[in-house]
Amino acid sequence: MTIARLVAAVSFCAVLSQPALADNFPAKPITLVIGSSAGSTTDGLARAIGQEITAATKVPVIVESKAGASGGIAAQAVARAPADGYTLFITTNTTQAANPHLFRKLAYDPVKDFTPVGALVKGYLLLVTHPNVKAHNVAELIAFAKTKPLTFGAGSSSARVASELFQQMTQTQLTHVPYKANPPAIVDLVGGQIDVMIVDLTTSLPQVKAGKLKALGVSSPMRSPLAPELPTIAEAGLPGYEMSYWNAVYAPAGTPAPIVQRINELMQRALATDSVRRFVEQNGMEPFTSTPAELASFQAAEYKRWGSVIKAAGIAPE
Numbered sequence: 001m002t003i004a005r006l007v008a009a010v011s012f013c014a015v016l017s018q019p020a021l022a023d024n025f026p027a028k029p030i031t032l033v034i035g036s037s038a039g040s041t042t043d044g045l046a047r048a049i050g051q052e053i054t055a056a057t058k059v060p061v062i063v064e065s066k067a068g069a070s071g072g073i074a075a076q077a078v079a080r081a082p083a084d085g086y087t088l089f090i091t092t093n094t095t096q097a098a099n100p101h102l103f104r105k106l107a108y109d110p111v112k113d114f115t116p117v118g119a120l121v122k123g124y125l126l127l128v129t130h131p132n133v134k135a136h137n138v139a140e141l142i143a144f145a146k147t148k149p150l151t152f153g154a155g156s157s158s159a160r161v162a163s164e165l166f167q168q169m170t171q172t173q174l175t176h177v178p179y180k181a182n183p184p185a186i187v188d189l190v191g192g193q194i195d196v197m198i199v200d201l202t203t204s205l206p207q208v209k210a211g212k213l214k215a216l217g218v219s220s221p222m223r224s225p226l227a228p229e230l231p232t233i234a235e236a237g238l239p240g241y242e243m244s245y246w247n248a249v250y251a252p253a254g255t256p257a258p259i260v261q262r263i264n265e266l267m268q269r270a271l272a273t274d275s276v277r278r279f280v281e282q283n284g285m286e287p288f289t290s291t292p293a294e295l296a297s298f299q300a301a302e303y304k305r306w307g308s309v310i311k312a313a314g315i316a317p318e
Helices: 003-023 041-057 069-079 093-102 138-145 157-170 182-191 201-209 257-271 274-282 292-312
Strands: 030-034 061-065 087-092 114-129 151-154 175-178 196-200 214-218 244-252 285-287
Touching: 003 257, 030 041, 030 069, 041 061, 041 087, 041 114, 041 257, 041 274, 069 087, 069 093, 069 114, 069 244, 087 093, 087 114, 093 157, 093 244, 093 292, 114 138, 114 157, 114 201, 114 257, 114 292, 138 214, 151 157, 151 182, 157 175, 157 196, 157 292, 182 196, 182 201, 196 201, 201 214, 244 257, 244 292, 257 274, 257 292, 274 285
Parallel strands: 030 061, 030 087, 151 175, 151 196
Antiparallel strands: 087 244, 114 196, 114 214, 114 244, 114 285
């Protein structure tokens, strides 16, 4: 047999073996790496999904937190992992769409280093103010912000970009106060050190229900089941405004397509279970599933959208 024929035969056998590998997947523990801390919403989502995958496959699923660098540490770790489907990245729009515009140099490439597996959930934000801010709805806040300097806090890319988009659409100028995370920013908002935040419902809604903050609207296209009495920001005075954050699953670049498809199927089955649906709803999110190709297209669109807001805001990369 010639060398060319030998190479062709080996390649043909490798192609034939891929479906067999997928049929046997998973055959050992799966690690879900997240870029946020233990106890975060992403951590809870990963654990809820992992439990359902274990129940379906009898294979342990380990959730590993590698917080830091806006998810960059976790992204780098997964990018360097074997492309066999056993190390996966459950991440957000921060690492895959925002970070390339916020940092001059990344230790990973959000496109070249990963194989998209599928989207998981989409979540929305709540526009909240300190009770002393003299505005009872979004339209009044816009008018008030044009007459008096206001400050906004942000401890995540989603909160920052959501606030910048609000300013761009309303032609207002608020002073940004940066935080390492949203919870301490909420503490300062309750204390009156800052005036406004647009932040995830999980962090802000308990303070609203306790009467410590004033809620003016949600960033979703429709009202949230968690707070159906609250209007959307669009219907309350800013037509066209919408901002979301999302979680999705990625594998290291080069992971075989049959294994990627198998993981996608396992994830979607987990999302359809009562326990995961309950977690998603309780945290103000909604299922947002996709094929690998659909996730790749969605990520590209989000990259452009977030980039345009960040550029228009004049945010210099760190």
